[in-house]
Amino acid sequence: MREPTYFILAALQDEPLHGYAIMTRAGELSRGRVRLATGTLYAALDRLTGEGYVVSTHEEIVNGRARRYYRLTPDGAAALRSEAEAMAAAARVVTDRTAFSPAPRPAAGLA
Amino acid sequence: MTELERRYAGWLRLYPKAYRRARGAEMLAVLMDSSPPDRSRPQWREVRGLILGALRVRAGAHGRRTVGHSWRVSLRTAALMLLIVAGGDVLWQMTRHSVGASLVVVAACVLAMVAVFRGAYLAATVLTAGAFVLDAVARQGIYEFSSSWPLPLAVVLLIPLVGRGAVTAPRSLHLMLLVPLVSVTLQGYGTIAQEPAFQTAGRTVWQTLAVAAIIWSIVDERVTISLGLAFLYVVVSSAASDLVAMGAWSTGSWALIDLAVLATLPVLNIAVGATVAVFRARI
Numbered sequence: 001m002r003e004p005t006y007f008i009l010a011a012l013q014d015e016p017l018h019g020y021a022i023m024t025r026a027g028e029l030s031r032g033r034v035r036l037a038t039g040t041l042y043a044a045l046d047r048l049t050g051e052g053y054v055v056s057t058h059e060e061i062v063n064g065r066a067r068r069y070y071r072l073t074p075d076g077a078a079a080l081r082s083e084a085e086a087m088a089a090a091a092r093v094v095t096d097r098t099a100f101s102p103a104p105r106p107a108a109g110l111a
Numbered sequence: 112m113t114e115l116e117r118r119y120a121g122w123l124r125l126y127p128k129a130y131r132r133a134r135g136a137e138m139l140a141v142l143m144d145s146s147p148p149d150r151s152r153p154q155w156r157e158v159r160g161l162i163l164g165a166l167r168v169r170a171g172a173h174g175r176r177t178v179g180h181s182w183r184v185s186l187r188t189a190a191l192m193l194l195i196v197a198g199g200d201v202l203w204q205m206t207r208h209s210v211g212a213s214l215v216v217v218a219a220c221v222l223a224m225v226a227v228f229r230g231a232y233l234a235a236t237v238l239t240a241g242a243f244v245l246d247a248v249a250r251q252g253i254y255e256f257s258s259s260w261p262l263p264l265a266v267v268l269l270i271p272l273v274g275r276g277a278v279t280a281p282r283s284l285h286l287m288l289l290v291p292l293v294s295v296t297l298q299g300y301g302t303i304a305q306e307p308a309f310q311t312a313g314r315t316v317w318q319t320l321a322v323a324a325i326i327w328s329i330v331d332e333r334v335t336i337s338l339g340l341a342f343l344y345v346v347v348s349s350a351a352s353d354l355v356a357m358g359a360w361s362t363g364s365w366a367l368i369d370l371a372v373l374a375t376l377p378v379l380n381i382a383v384g385a386t387v388a389v390f391r392a393r394i
Contacts, residue, residue, distance in 0.1 A: 001393060001394050002393050002394065005393075005394050018137070018141075019137055019138070019140070019141040020140070020141045020144040020145060023141065023145060035156075037156050037157050037159065037160030037161075038138055038141045038142050038145065038157055038160060038161065039157070039159075039160025039161040039162075039163060039164030039165070040160045040164070041141070042134055042138055042164060043163075043164050043167065043173055046173055046174065047173075047174060047175045047394060048394070050174050050175060051175060051394060053394070059137075065136075065139075065140035065143065065144070066136035066137045066139075066140050067137060067140060068137045079394070
């Protein structure tokens with residue numbers, strides 16, 4: 001899964017959001033690493049909608065501007081969880097390194 | 112409507128009308144929401160995203176696709192291109208061979224193309240192989256035989272498609288078929304009119320487009336792979352011609368160096384396209 005896709009799905013975990021809110025939330029969750037341009041966001045939403053990971057729920061007009069809300073589907077949530085678990089497992093290879101380290105050898109000459 | 116809104120609306124016009132109808136209003140809203148209030152000119156990163164997004168939508172390359180699907184579409188397109196090259200080449204040289212046999216070869220190429228369009232890849236493979244055998248017999252000479260490499264190469268490209276479902280390619284990919292059409296026309300005219308400049312122009316068309324296709328891979332990598340695969344016939348033909356003309360490359364390494372230079376572009380196309388295909392397959 002591409003990093004922007006991961007954070008778009010993560011942004012939708014709690015509630016349906018509209019385009020700009022997804023963009024902002026993805027930026028916050030990634031601590032500024034993912035800065036989506038509008039064209040990129042909608043290309044990703046097209047892919048995610050095509051895969052059935054995201055669906056649009058409703059539309060509203062706010063200050064004369066159209067807003068369409070998107071929510072995560074169960075398939076999208078499962079894909080997000082699976083990706084998160086894979087990344088967590090990969091991270092543990094490094095963070096839990098002491099558990100796999102061989103016992104320290106005694107220094108030469110001390111035996 | 113503010114100046115900024117009008118400018119962004121202008122950039123959104125790059126998208127096809129149907130896409131704009133579905134997404135245009137909300138995209139414009141997002142563009143405006145994400146712009147500082149005092150801004151009057153569109154941000155470059157937004158414009159870049161809109162241009163790329165619009166090109167992908169227009170090229171029919173905006174969805175997700177598997178690596179296998181990208182390759183199947185590329186193989187199909189490259190095989191069609193090679194059938195045009197082969198058919199065109201036989202037509203131009205018809206007067207030098209048996210007219211009857213040439214017409215049968217051209218008809219087989221056309222039928223093979225129809226079969227490819229209908230997803231009947233086994234029939235297309237058999238027809239192409241038949242056209243190759245008949246062409247080889249009609250030409251009666253190994254030197255000229257070397258110029259009919261598009262057909263066996265098309266067979267090689269069609270075989271992986273046999274037994275799989277029909278793959279559909281976006282309309283933009285069918286525009287690629289103009290490349291061999293222009294190239295064959297230039298080369299054929301050059302041969303008949305004894306104008307070497309036209310003959311080399313045909314190859315220049317391929318090379319120029321192969322370079323452009325590397326850049327185009329950011330929009331649609333299938334174009335890049337298709338051109339690379341189809342352009343391989345020039346490399347194979349040159350190798351065969353060199354082999355016959357010089358006797359197993361007896362004059363040494365220069366022919367091999369020439370061949371390596373010629374092969375660089377198609378190999379680069381295939382490598383770049385394949386790499387992008389792997390990236391595009393990720394959701």
